[in-house]
Amino acid sequence: MHPQLSVVIPMFDEEQVLPLLVDRLRPVLDGLDAAYEVVAVDDGSRDQTPVLLQRFRREWPELRVLRLRANAGHQAAISAGLSAARGDWLVTLDADLQDPPELIAEMMAVAAKGEVDVVYGVRTDRSSDTFFKRLSAKIFYAGMRSAGAKDLPDNAGDYRLMSRATVDAVNALPEHHRVLRLVIPSLGFPSESVGYAREVRAAGSSKYPIAKMVRLSVDSLTGFSLxxxxxxxxxxxxxxxxxxxxxxxxxxxxxxxxxxxxxxxxxxxxxxxxxxxxxxxxxxxxxxxxxxxxxxRRPTYYVAYDSLSAGADERSRTRTHPAHD
The missing domain is CATH 1.10.287 (Helix Hairpins)
Structure with a gap:
């Protein structure tokens, strides 16, 4: 069945938080009364994340596993998920549960009511973050708006709902090392936002140290502004x-x-x-x-495995060579 909603989740060494994510996300999506798929992008994890994903996939048919051959980075993993997802609407969500998946239903309602293409999740309460994290985020958003990103929503990360038209426009862009939280607002598509309180990480440790934060800031500045x-x-x-x-x-x-x-x-x-x-x-x-x-023109990521394609190949072999009693 063609999914109405795709949820793209980049993952890198998330074995500790993955069971908690499934326990919270699945009831939310099952309650939407809409066909959906969850595209879990394994960004070259070195722990038991790939094993757990395959285990959960056997119990959760809507879970689709997309495994990259090597760690390509957070933004590249999201881009891989956007290219593979099939839904009419797409949500990008991190696996750490700092952004509550329960907000997806409200995002869908806002999009349907306001006839918009993008609904941003805005962190109206960041008290769970450290002082350094809040300060660096404030500097980042203020700096990017000064550099020309006038449409950049304040405190909006990578938690958002997008229409198929928005995703197609993003996938058509040729640039490398793109920062989606800047690229999507720059398209100028109609948008709304919903606020939420940012939670503490449910389990595990952050995969975004200072070095990656600096790299993201440099890519944001040089990729968006002169x-x-x-x-x-x-x-x-x-x-x-x-x-x-x-x-x-x-x-x-x-x-x-x-x-x-x-x-x-x-x-x-x-x-x-x-x-x-x-x-x-x-x-x-x-x-x-x-x-x-x-x-x-080198690809920013390489897909090693897609459970959707693997399942289709397996069904094709079964039809071609039926089992005999």
């Missing part, structure tokens, strides 16, 4: 004006006989100019690297 390049231009212009000012000061000092050898000032000026140059080169390097990656 502001850093313009900033490098302004740095260059400011350095040129400062050099002209220093030149005039040196000429005046020479003419008035006030020249004094200043080791400290020389070192400070040289270090400052060198730091600005390296910063500008680094910014340009990020953009050149994205261009290089795009020109290579």
């Amino acid at each position: 502001t850093p390049l313009r900033l490098a231009t302004w740095f260059g212009l400011g350095g040129f004006l400062a050099a002209v000012g220093l030149l005039l000061y040196a000429l005046i000092a020479k003419l008035t006989g006030l020249t004094v050898a200043g080791w400290t000032s020389t070192v400070v000026i040289v270090a400052a100019v060198g730091a600005l140059q390296l910063l500008c080169l680094g910014i340009m390097g990020e953009y050149v690297g994205r261009i290089y990656t795009t020109l290579q």
